[in-house]
Amino acid sequence: MNNFTLKKSFYTHADTLGIARALLGKKLMTSFEGKVTAGIICETEAYCGVEDRGCHAYSGRFTERTKIMYAEGGVSYVYLCYGVHYLFNVVTHVAGQPHAVLIRAIEPTEGIPTMLERRNLTKFTSGMGAGPGLVTQCLGLTTKHNGLSLLGQDIRICDAAPINPKQIVASPRVGMNFSGPYKLIPWRFRIADSPFTSKAK
DNA sequence: TAGGTGATCTTG
C-alpha cells in the first residue's frame, strides 16, 4: 500500500486483542539516521492491563520502566530483555490502561542491506526477523526509542489490507512461567504458515 | 539445551 500511516484511533480503542490481530500484515517502518527499514508484521502478542498476569503492569505495577504502558495508545514501549535483547511493543488503549502488543516477527521488505548489516549477516534468510529480539535488531530499535510516538517520522506503522481471520493462528504466549488462566490464554497471534515467524509450537 | 547478559524489582 502507499505507506499510509495508521492513525491514533487505531491504537486508542479498548480492544487490544483486536489490535494485535489487526497489526498482522501491516508494515512496521523505522527511519533512523537516514536509514529506512521496514517489514511486514507476521507475529504479535497481546498484553492486557493490570489483570493480565503476564503483563509488566500486572496488579497495577507502575515503575520507571512500565509507566509508558499507561500512556495513551500510539507510542512505543521498548525495554531490554535478559540484558541482551531489546523488545518492541505498541502501546494501546486509553491513558491509564496499561495495554500493549509485542511485535514478535517481521518479513523484511525495505532496507534489507541495512538490516543485514545490523544483524551482522551476509545473506537474506526468512528467519532474520523471526523473534522479538531480532525484529528490533533489524529495525535498529533500542531503549532510546522508548516512548516515541508512532505517528511521527521515526517509527510508524503503515496500513495494509487485513489478514483473513482464517489465516490467523492463536496460541499461548511465550515465557509465561506462572500458573493460572493467563498462562495458557491464546494471546499470541501469527500468520499461518508464514516462514517469517519465530518457531511455531 | 545451556549459558550469556544487565536492567529492574523485591527482599532484608
Add this chain to the structure above:
DNA sequence: AAGATCACCTAT
C-alpha cells in the same frame, strides 16, 4: 545492598 527474575538468541 544484594539476589532473583526476565515477553530471548546463539552455538554446542
